[in-house]
Amino acid sequence: xxxxxxxxxARQSGVKVPxxxxxxxxxxxxxxxxxxxxxRSFEPADISRLAFIRHARELGFEIEAIRTLLxxxxxxxxxxxxxxxxxxxxxxxxxxxxxxxxxxxxxxxTMVEGCGHGRVDQCRVIEVLADHGQCTxxxx
Amino acid sequence: xxxxxxxxxARQSGVKVPxxxxxxxxxxxxxxxxxxxxxRSFEPADISRLAFIRHARELGFEIEAIRTLLxxxxxxxxxxxxxxxxxxxxxxxxxxxxxxxxxxxxxxxTMVEGCGHGRVDQCRVIEVLADHGQCTxxxx
DNA sequence: CTACATCCTCTAGCGACTAGAGGTGCAAGA
DNA sequence: TCTTGCACCTCTAGTCGCTAGAGGATGTAG
Numbered sequence: 001x002x003x004x005x006x007x008x009x010a011r012q013s014g015v016k017v018p019x020x021x022x023x024x025x026x027x028x029x030x031x032x033x034x035x036x037x038x039x040r041s042f043e044p045a046d047i048s049r050l051a052f053i054r055h056a057r058e059l060g061f062e063i064e065a066i067r068t069l070l071x072x073x074x075x076x077x078x079x080x081x082x083x084x085x086x087x088x089x090x091x092x093x094x095x096x097x098x099x100x101x102x103x104x105x106x107x108x109x110t111m112v113e114g115c116g117h118g119r120v121d122q123c124r125v126i127e128v129l130a131d132h133g134q135c136t137x138x139x140x
Numbered sequence: 141x142x143x144x145x146x147x148x149x150a151r152q153s154g155v156k157v158p159x160x161x162x163x164x165x166x167x168x169x170x171x172x173x174x175x176x177x178x179x180r181s182f183e184p185a186d187i188s189r190l191a192f193i194r195h196a197r198e199l200g201f202e203i204e205a206i207r208t209l210l211x212x213x214x215x216x217x218x219x220x221x222x223x224x225x226x227x228x229x230x231x232x233x234x235x236x237x238x239x240x241x242x243x244x245x246x247x248x249x250t251m252v253e254g255c256g257h258g259r260v261d262q263c264r265v266i267e268v269l270a271d272h273g274q275c276t277x278x279x280x
Numbered sequence: 281c282t283a284c285a286t287c288c289t290c291t292a293g294c295g296a297c298t299a300g301a302g303g304t305g306c307a308a309g310a
Numbered sequence: 311t312c313t314t315g316c317a318c319c320t321c322t323a324g325t326c327g328c329t330a331g332a333g334g335a336t337g338t339a340g
Contacts, residue, residue, distance in 0.1 A: 048270065051270070052269050052270050055269050055270075056269050059244055059247060059248065059269075060244060069265075069266065069269060072263075072266060073266050073269075073270065080255060080263035080265060080266065083255070083263055083265040083266055084252065084255045084263070084265060086265075087248055087251050087252050087255070087265045088252055090248055091245065091248040091249065091252060094241050094244050094245050094248060095245060097241055098238060098241045098242065098245065101234055101237055101238045101241070102238065104199055104200060104234050105231065105234050105235060105238065107199060108199065108227055108230055108231040108234060109231065111227050112224065112227050112228055112231055115220060115223070115224045115227070121216035121217070122220075123212075123220035123223055123224070125209075125220065125223040125224060125226075125227045126209065126212060126213050126220065126223055129192050129195050129196050129199075129209060129213075130188065130191070130192050130195075130213065
């Protein structure tokens with residue numbers, strides 16, 4: 001059997017080496033066996049787990065949510081209601097964040113368009129920042 | 141002249157009391173004068189500055205960017221090119237973040253829709269997380 | 281006078297890493 | 311054989327922008 005080093009695991013999963021060790025330290029990844037010279041030796045299943053974690057992190061799930069998703073994955077006979085709830089909660093978060101960012105985008109566009117590239121005392125960027133009342137979408 | 145306490149300054153600016161002290165500690169706000177009993181005594185200009193900071197934070201500007209914006213505001217004869225550049229950079233960030241979140245939203249919707257509310261081994265939420273190749277928008 | 285709110289300083293904690301110090305182990309090239 | 315250089319190890323501390331809490335002093339209302 002081939003030994004998978006931490007570097008190889010990192011490369012294959014797309015998780016950085018220190019982050020792999022970090023995940024182990026917080027118990028998200030089981031501590032792998034060690035070689036004679038104390039080097040970590042990973043299994044293919046560890047790579048899948050790391051890829052799972054990475055993907056979930058990319059999707060913005062928090063570590064604790066991922067911990068729950070992983071325990072679900074570990075026991076496939078459970079109901080997936082929890083997984084569904086976590087994903088739905090995350091979807092709602094993302095939708096809210098998008099709405100909020102759209103408002104910010106509009107605000108920033110107004111600021112940037114209004115800037116006549118003159119001196120600061122005529123600059124709309126500074127002016128709008130100083131006076132929230134000038135916001136077209138004050139809901140932030 | 142009325143003395144403005146930190147609590148009053150916090151209320152009027154919408155910045156929390158410990159955060160006001162924090163802003164002072166990092167030099168974003170000048171240390172105000174003190175009363176006989178060592179309590180901070182703010183000026184109306186401090187309230188405006190706090191409101192400026194708060195608004196900029198709501199728009200997602202980082203503290204260091206705000207520091208620059210504040211030095212620009214302090215000297216209104218400068219060119220506003222820096223302010224414009226900072227706002228434009230922030231606009232680009234926001235636009236990218238929105239695009240990225242839209243992709244995530246699509247991904248999460250697929251996951252949630254695919255969930256048949258059965259057991260985990262048939263759950264698309266877990267499945268998609270485990271295999272990035274199943275993503276409809278793999279650009280994240 | 282007694283509550284109770286508000287103020288003060290200081291330190292430590294949050295999440296999710298990231299960076300750096302200081303050291304071991306191993307293989308390949310001169 | 312040496313040495314160069316890389317990948318690995320552990321441990322601590324730093325990042326950002328606050329937030330929480332300890333422990334104490336002061337201000338205000340009834």
